[in-house]
Amino acid sequence: MDQVDEPMLEPRGPLSDEATQFRLLLDSVTDYAIYMLDPDGYVKTWNPGGQRIKGYSPQDIVGTHFSRFYTPEDVAAGLPQRGLEAARNDGRFSAEGWRLRKDGTRFFASVVIDPIWVGDELVGYAKVTRDITERVQAQQRLREAEASLLQAQKMEAIGKLTLGLAHDFNNLLGVVINALELITMRISHDPRLTRNVEAALRAAERGALLTRQLLTFGRGQNLTPQPHDLNRLILELADLMRRSCPENIELRFDLAPGLPVLQVDRSQLEAAILNMVINSRDAMPDGGEILIRTRRAHTAIPAATEHAAQDMVCVSVQDTGTGIPQELQQRVFEPFFTTKDIGKGSGLGLSQIFGFALQSGGFASLDSEPGNGTTVYVHLPVGSTSE
Incomplete structure (x- = not known):
């Protein structure tokens, strides 16, 4: 007996047409701002994700130019217009940078702009924006932690080298200072030699002070808290x-x-x-x-x-x-x-x-x-x- 294919059931209720399905899809996305621009960059549609990320309601934003999301310095540099031109000429534009919310605060955004063509006519742009501030901040904290760790490791290595040299040099200076003090006791009758020895002694004591500073850096100095x-x-x-x-x-x-x-x-x-x-x-x-x-x-x-x-x-x-x-x-x-x-x-x-x-x-x-x-x-x- 031949198998009879059952007829495909048409969607009923709220999913009865593609336009409704598309609207429900956009309204369900809250982590992305997904909206359409006209060929000149004016906002034509707005989804809940745009309101959550940027703070604007549809009444606030539809009909206004999308450059309001850019920082003043980026607007002055012509970045919004260059983004549209790149999307039109190259088929897609993507970038990351700082953007503005309604309350004036900044967030770091990942942006994609795609041109929308009907035949040979450009009818607008599809724009998707995602807030990646937390990811960027986490990466920055990681870079700072890595830099701090590398700096600490370098200073630790320098400290170990310094500590060994300072100990050896301090021991040598101790011998020099003791010898100069003994010489001073024996040549007190010769003022010229006494002055020379005292100058050498002061230089040696200065060297001993420097070695103590090196020992402190290398954590080899005995502290008395x-x-x-x-x-x-x-x-x-x-x-x-x-x-x-x-x-x-x-x-x-x-x-x-x-x-x-x-x-x-x-x-x-x-x-x-x-x-x-x-x-x-x-x-x-x-x-x-x-x-x-x-x-x-x-x-x-x-x-x-x-x-x-x-x-x-x-x-x-x-x-x-x-x-x-x-x-x-x-x-x-x-x-x-x-x-x-x-x-x-x-x-x-x-x-x-x-x-x-x-x-x-x-x-x-x-x-x-x-x-x-x-x-x-x-x-x-x-x-x-x-x-």
Whole structure:
């Protein structure tokens, strides 16, 4: 017996015609803005996804030009029109960039524009926009974390190399200093030789100071943490800091009240603050202002992704000096690296700050813009002791 094909049933109800099916499809899409433009770029249709992403209702947007979604700088550069021209000439245009919502906020969008032809006549464009801000921000955070990790690994490698050299050099200087002191005791009758030996001794002691700074950077310096009030320590240093600066530099303080007591090595913390002030002073040969600020902060150590944010106290020194070029800022904490002229700095001041902060369980960072000054931050953990 021959099989008889059953007749195909026609859709009934709300799906009875293609136009209704298409409208239901567009109305169900909320993650994409899908709409039509006329040949001049004016919006002809609008779907719920467009309203969710961009904030406009159909009454707000239909009949207006799609360039209103672009930033003012992109409109001035002619990007909306170039997108339509590329779609018409090439058959499709796709791009990513910043777009504007109704409330003025920006989002990062992935955009596709396809021309719509009826025969040889261009009747408009189909435009699809997707909000990819979260993806772009996640990629940016990943790049920043990778850069921080690479920087931390580089500084760790430099620290290990520095630590070994500093130990060896410190031992040699110890022998030199002891020998010079013995010579001084035996040639006290010869003023000329005494002066020469004393000059050599001062140079050797200066070398010993530099090696101590290198040891601090390499975390090979033995710290002696004790409880200290950060604000009181800074105020006790105020006279010394003022004497270190010429009259054309104003020194100001913004010290947050009620800071917790820190367990830190006082001498190393004082050296770090003085180094920050001296660096700021040197960045302002024509005068300016230095602001020393303290505050509480809840933050995590950069590049230590396994550590959660914790309570810290931050001391910062801000100047109105020349600033540091962006391409050099990643290197400023390296030993012997300096932006000063030859002979005007050892390049160990910021490395001492970096090593002290790291060995104390915190971190040091820098924010600078050429022509707009520099701020150096030292974050120290609350309620912890140095290693």
